[in-house]
Amino acid sequence: MSNTSLVSVLHRLKQVTATGSDSALAGVLGVSPQTLSSWKVRDSIPYAFCIDAAERHAVSLDWLLLGLGSPARTPVTTTEPSATELLELLQGLSPADLQTIRLQVVDKLRLQELERRLDELSAAVPSA
Template sequence: MDKKSAAAVLDRLHTVFGVKNDSQLCEVTGVNRPTMGNWRSRNSVPYPLCVSVAEEKGVSLDWLITGEGVMDRSHRTNEDDALLDDPLERSILTLCRSLDEEAKRDIQSVAQEKKRLSDIEKQLTKLMLALADIKRPA
């Protein structure tokens, strides 16, 4: 797929909003489904939407429209610098950047699910400790 096609741009919009399909993208952007379908079928890039999303979400308009450069237009933080110092995270980032948008969304989805499960495990541990405190004889 051409990185500058309407489909590629819409796929990057999926990434920005963390959605999996056009219906979800329509919901978060307020665009009606037939309009989005027309963009895809006519290979018409929604430039006004891209500009407003870039402004609102702080993403690079160049990246959103062309797929070139980095997604986030904000300045790097100390945390970002720390990521570059960690060989494992640098390796993961390099691999991720080599993938197409669909593969990146798949990885994002798996990582979000892993994070959700980790958070649930932490909550469960806290609840088990609280329950054990309640059951202890005074």
């Protein structure tokens, strides 16, 4: 059985919700047992339910959907990353990924320059 099969996803959902049965899991997810049964028949669960469960139970979507890594979600930092931290992260990327990031940075800098020039021009034009 694959880690990405619906049965595996439902098993991980039962783990994080501390439910032992499909009926109990359906109750925690806010769906009827028949809905859960239809997901099994179709071998598909709506992605929105997985996102909601991951958010509510603070688990990683990679773990919930794919069985990869740790169940614990990596906290999102709100502090600005240092240049050193960014360089360390960039070192792990492929040349193609680095080129993509480079192009995006160049585009962002170009847009910032255009916005700066637009602000200067707008300030120079008398308001009506």
